[in-house]
Amino acid sequence: MSSKCYVQALLVASLGVLCSAAAAEESKDWSIFVGGGGFYVPEYLGSDDYTFAPALIGTIQKGPYFIKFNGTQATANILPYESFYAGPLVGFGMGRKDVSDKVVKKLPEVDNELWVGAAVGGGYAGLMLQRDNIGAGIEVAHDVLGGSGTTATFNIGYEVNATERLAFGVDLSTTFADGTYADTYYSISAKGAAASGLKQYKADAGFRDVSVDLSSRYAFTEKWGVGGVVGGSVLLGDFADSPIVKERGQRANGRGGLFLWYRF
Numbered sequence: 001m002s003s004k005c006y007v008q009a010l011l012v013a014s015l016g017v018l019c020s021a022a023a024a025e026e027s028k029d030w031s032i033f034v035g036g037g038g039f040y041v042p043e044y045l046g047s048d049d050y051t052f053a054p055a056l057i058g059t060i061q062k063g064p065y066f067i068k069f070n071g072t073q074a075t076a077n078i079l080p081y082e083s084f085y086a087g088p089l090v091g092f093g094m095g096r097k098d099v100s101d102k103v104v105k106k107l108p109e110v111d112n113e114l115w116v117g118a119a120v121g122g123g124y125a126g127l128m129l130q131r132d133n134i135g136a137g138i139e140v141a142h143d144v145l146g147g148s149g150t151t152a153t154f155n156i157g158y159e160v161n162a163t164e165r166l167a168f169g170v171d172l173s174t175t176f177a178d179g180t181y182a183d184t185y186y187s188i189s190a191k192g193a194a195a196s197g198l199k200q201y202k203a204d205a206g207f208r209d210v211s212v213d214l215s216s217r218y219a220f221t222e223k224w225g226v227g228g229v230v231g232g233s234v235l236l237g238d239f240a241d242s243p244i245v246k247e248r249g250q251r252a253n254g255r256g257g258l259f260l261w262y263r264f
Helices: 004-013 020-026 179-186 190-196 237-241
Strands: 030-042 050-062 065-070 073-077 084-093 113-125 132-143 150-161 166-177 206-219 224-235 252-263
Touching (some): 050 252, 084 132, 179 206
Antiparallel strands (some): 030 050, 050 065, 073 084, 113 132, 150 166, 206 224, 224 252
């Protein structure tokens, strides 16, 4: 989905959620975490225009079972295992509308999207230190509302607790997009070329981007804390070669955000 890179940044921000499946067994009680803040992000991947976007994150968890909210996406674990999770995924995408670039604005708009799919992955605590975690996962989603295609995102994350209050994390990810998605966001039809002045272009399926995010979080008390994340994505292949990117935008995008969280 167009917003998937921002969702991934939120995933890093939300208290090591990539690795929480491994740590969940430490407590059989209910755990609820909520947070919110703002992100500075490109209007769409490949744009050189940026905007501020509010974001919410949260987790409802009991033992290994959880529901996690990351921006406009929600995932759940339905398996009773200590270090492995799998479950449904639902997300909302804003498409590509009301962009600032006057040329791209002449291209057909991309409507709102409803992404439905699944997420699987695993985590391991105590890889090299007593207070570190590593996790990896795959998310596959298909747009059932706007017809924007199918994406598969692969990620691996690592987090270390420097102290009982301070933690740092890094996340690497890449997204594969099918031909429908490539057409929707990066191809330019004859009609679009005539309207915008950009040359006609056909984008094929492939790996869309490589992304990296660095995060940190600090707990003021047992319940309250703050965090931040900075990162970026680099478009690949046909996605980077699209005139939407080469002539009107940039293949590398940055992002960053701050958030406040509370644990019940």
